[in-house]
Amino acid sequence: MKSENFHLGERIYEAFRSELQKHGYVTTTSDVMPNHEGNYTQSDVSSTKADALLGIQIDSIGYQKGLFSSDYGPVAIVTAKIISTKTGDTLYEQTYWYGLTDESGRIMKYLAADQRYTFNSYDSLLSNGPLASSGLAALAPLLASAVANAMSK
Numbered sequence: 142m143k144s145e146n147f148h149l150g151e152r153i154y155e156a157f158r159s160e161l162q163k164h165g166y167v168t169t170t171s172d173v174m175p176n177h178e179g180n181y182t183q184s185d186v187s188s189t190k191a192d193a194l195l196g197i198q199i200d201s202i203g204y205q206k207g208l209f210s211s212d213y214g215p216v217a218i219v220t221a222k223i224i225s226t227k228t229g230d231t232l233y234e235q236t237y238w239y240g241l242t243d244e245s246g247r248i249m250k251y252l253a254a255d256q257r258y259t260f261n262s263y264d265s266l267l268s269n270g271p272l273a274s275s276g277l278a279a280l281a282p283l284l285a286s287a288v289a290n291a292m293s294k
Contacts, residue, residue: 147274149281153197156281160289179220186226193232194224197284200236202277204266207242213260214241215276218249221288233291239280252283 158168171189175181179198186194202217217239223232238245239252241259258276260266266273 147277149199149202149277152278152281153284156285157195157197157288160282160285161292164289164293166289166292179222181224181229186224186229189226191226194226195288196222196224198222202280204260204273204276207240208244209242211261212241213263213266215254215258215273215280216240216244217277217280219280219284221284223288223292233288235288235291237284237287239283250287252280252287255279 154170161168169191171191171194173181173186173189173194175196175198179196181194181196198220200218200220202219203215204213205216206213218236219239220234220236222234224230225232236249237252238249239254241254241256243251243253245251254276258272258279260269260273
């Protein structure tokens with residue numbers, strides 16, 4: 142994907158910024174980073190001027206063959222976590238499965254990938270870099286919308 146100039150982090154950031162602003166939230170960036178376990182220290186969290194901190198962790202992303210198909214499709218496992226900067230409490234945490242079929246096992250929330258990102262062979266996947274990149278990038282607005290809608294409830 143490097144040859145496609147693919148920057149998923151930037152796409153996720155822009156999707157969240159746009160979606161959260163549509164829901165009336167004011168957004169800003171922060172340099173606060175989680176530790177190796179995905180947790181934030183209270184001193185780091187309280188150092189930001191925002192009311193809450195949203196962290197996105199990409200646990201896995203790429204293309205794989207489906208369980209019941211020989212086709213390759215995009216898959217990702219991504220966790221969204223929102224923490225109160227005042228208390229350090231977790232306000233929201235959800236892991237999402239993004240893919241062509243729901244293989245989340247009902248533990249994660251499913252975000253459906255578009256079937257147009259299906260490739261019938263590994264060679265076909267590799268020879269269609271722009272489309273393959275688009276299949277992974279399509280995760281960003283779906284994830285942002287799902288989290289923003291959950292926050293609005």
